[in-house]
Amino acid sequence: MKKDGNVYGNHISQSFNEELAALKSRFLEMGGLVETQVLQAVKALTERDAELANLVRDEDKVVDRYEMKIDDAAIHILARRQPTARDLRLVVSIIKAVSDLERIGDESKKIAKLALQLVEGDKTPNGLTEIRHIGQHVATMLNGALEAFARLDVEKAVEIIKEDKNVDAEYKTASRSLMTYMMEDPRTISECMSVMWVFRALERVGDHACNLAEHIVYMVEGEDVRHTKIDQLNEQLKRLD
Amino acid sequence: MSTNKTVRMSANDVRVFYGDKEAIKGVSVDIMENEVIAFIGPSGCGKSTFLRCLNRMNDTIEGCRVEGEITLDGNNIYDSRMDPVLLRARVGMVFQRPNPFPKSIYENVAYGPRIHGLASSKRDLDEIVEVSLSKAGLWDEVKDRLMEPGTGLSGGQQQRLCIARTIAVSPEVILMDEPCSALDPIATATVEELIEELSSQFSIAIVTHSMQQAARVSNRTAYFHLGKLIEVGDTDEVFTKPKNELTEAYITGRFG
Numbered sequence: 001m002k003k004d005g006n007v008y009g010n011h012i013s014q015s016f017n018e019e020l021a022a023l024k025s026r027f028l029e030m031g032g033l034v035e036t037q038v039l040q041a042v043k044a045l046t047e048r049d050a051e052l053a054n055l056v057r058d059e060d061k062v063v064d065r066y067e068m069k070i071d072d073a074a075i076h077i078l079a080r081r082q083p084t085a086r087d088l089r090l091v092v093s094i095i096k097a098v099s100d101l102e103r104i105g106d107e108s109k110k111i112a113k114l115a116l117q118l119v120e121g122d123k124t125p126n127g128l129t130e131i132r133h134i135g136q137h138v139a140t141m142l143n144g145a146l147e148a149f150a151r152l153d154v155e156k157a158v159e160i161i162k163e164d165k166n167v168d169a170e171y172k173t174a175s176r177s178l179m180t181y182m183m184e185d186p187r188t189i190s191e192c193m194s195v196m197w198v199f200r201a202l203e204r205v206g207d208h209a210c211n212l213a214e215h216i217v218y219m220v221e222g223e224d225v226r227h228t229k230i231d232q233l234n235e236q237l238k239r240l241d
Numbered sequence: 242m243s244t245n246k247t248v249r250m251s252a253n254d255v256r257v258f259y260g261d262k263e264a265i266k267g268v269s270v271d272i273m274e275n276e277v278i279a280f281i282g283p284s285g286c287g288k289s290t291f292l293r294c295l296n297r298m299n300d301t302i303e304g305c306r307v308e309g310e311i312t313l314d315g316n317n318i319y320d321s322r323m324d325p326v327l328l329r330a331r332v333g334m335v336f337q338r339p340n341p342f343p344k345s346i347y348e349n350v351a352y353g354p355r356i357h358g359l360a361s362s363k364r365d366l367d368e369i370v371e372v373s374l375s376k377a378g379l380w381d382e383v384k385d386r387l388m389e390p391g392t393g394l395s396g397g398q399q400q401r402l403c404i405a406r407t408i409a410v411s412p413e414v415i416l417m418d419e420p421c422s423a424l425d426p427i428a429t430a431t432v433e434e435l436i437e438e439l440s441s442q443f444s445i446a447i448v449t450h451s452m453q454q455a456a457r458v459s460n461r462t463a464y465f466h467l468g469k470l471i472e473v474g475d476t477d478e479v480f481t482k483p484k485n486e487l488t489e490a491y492i493t494g495r496f497g
């Protein structure tokens with residue numbers, strides 16, 4: 001049972017192997033879809049593309065269906081297979097991670113709705129550069145988390161956990177500069193507030209990507225690293241080796 | 242959970258031979274006061290053999306030799322001054338198939354206390370029988386038919402009768418070798434519930450092939466493999482985060 005091998009695939013029960021493989025791959029599919037949702041939502045907003053925004057809004061239903069299907073499959077495995085050890089950790093992590101993905105989906109939908117509002121305005125709102133930048137940043141985090149999940153890569157997961165504070169910093173800076181715009185020109189307040197909500201949504205996406213990474217550490221190492229400070233996190237993981 | 246309890250039994254580098262064949266290869270483990278410890282492992286790994294060492298049931302098997310040290314409350318149970326019959330009252334055993342004597346329900350429970358002189362009067366004995374059957378969760382079901390044969394009870398009831406028989410002589414430790422493997426899920430649940438209740442008074446070592454049962458009833462789990470003790474730890478840990486790959490392969494149903 002080496003970490004690089006197919007660690008979930010060597011059960012005596014072939015159908016159990018298949019169920020776990022299907023669960024994992026459906027989860028990763030959902031992850032891919034959600035990642036696209038984030039990128040498309042940001043694109044719809046920054047390029048003022050109403051059609052794309054509508055598409056993102058509609059696709060959220062597909063994300064929700066994935067969530068329900070995956071939960072259902074996970075519950076089926078818990079009830080019928082009574083998994084233990086790494087199998088149990090995989091199933092529990094997926095149940096939790098799926099709800100993070102679903103929430104990222106919701107944030108994307110929120111951004112798409114704000115995009116539709118902003119398209120109506122006649123001039124380009126402030127903060128689009130920041131949106132593009134933070135959007136790219138959190139999408140990369142999400143992509144990294146999914147990759148780490150697929151490869152059971154704890155090191156990568158830890159990188160993502162650490163990355164979250166950079167997103168938080170960017171969010172604060174962006175909000176502050178928006179605040180200045182609002183003070184300078186109160187006529188932009190309503191529109192700036194919309195942009196502020198987008199910042200907020202993206203910052204939340206970063207938080208959820210970070211949660212995903214924490215689930216990965218638990219899934220692989222059996223170590224709960226939620227609510228752990230970064231320096232303690234390193235110590236905690238060092239003890240495992 | 243079990244770390245600061247007192248040690249009730251202690252096995253130290255125990256080896257068991259059947260003729261030349263070494264079936265237990267140097268096992269050391271403690272059994273704590275008031276704990277339920279589960280022994281798990283593949284068929285033939287030596288769980289029953291090891292369990293039988295703990296009350297010298299192996300003495301009765303031809304060609305079986307035990308080495309190493311096993312203590313009960315600090316005293317070596319293989320010491321020549323230790324009376325095996327008395328030992329088996331202090332360390333009782335419940336088997337896979339319920340095996341009531343072909344006698345009345347009452348006699349099944351009363352037999353042990355009588356031969357060990359635990360009751361000074363019929364009244365005493367009646368009380369021991371009632372208390373034991375109550376603790377075994379069987380009293381209400383049998384109180385009106387105490388003189389009927391024990392073998393007339395259902396499988397689950399018979400197993401609880403055997404448990405009542407074991408606890409009637411006030412043991413310190415109860416050994417159970419797959420006590421539920423012949424029982425349906427409801428009877429199993431009753432026995433498991435009983436194990437939990439009994440653990441407040443006794444130490445219990447249980448051999449089981451059901452991972453779920455080990456996970457449900459025990460505080461600690463010990464994994465045996467080819468006559469060796471591979472891993473022993475808190476049951477929560479063993480089932481979510483086992484330390485050894487052999488343990489993990491076994492509990493997750495993988496090729497070992």
Ligand SMILES: Nc1ncnc2c1ncn2[C@@H]1O[C@H](COP(=O)(O)OP(=O)(O)OP(=O)(O)O)[C@@H](O)[C@H]1O
Nearest residue numbers: 259264282283284285286287288289290291302450
């Ligand atoms: N009376 C005996 N004479 C000779 N060998 C024996 C005897 N009893 C057990 N053995 C051998 O000792 C080893 C351990 O057997 P044991 O019955 O303790 O295993 P176990 O873990 O209880 O298996 P199971 O889960 O099938 O009950 C096996 O190889 C078995 O063949």
Ligand SMILES: [Mg+2]
Nearest residue numbers: 288289290418
């Ligand atoms: Mg056995």
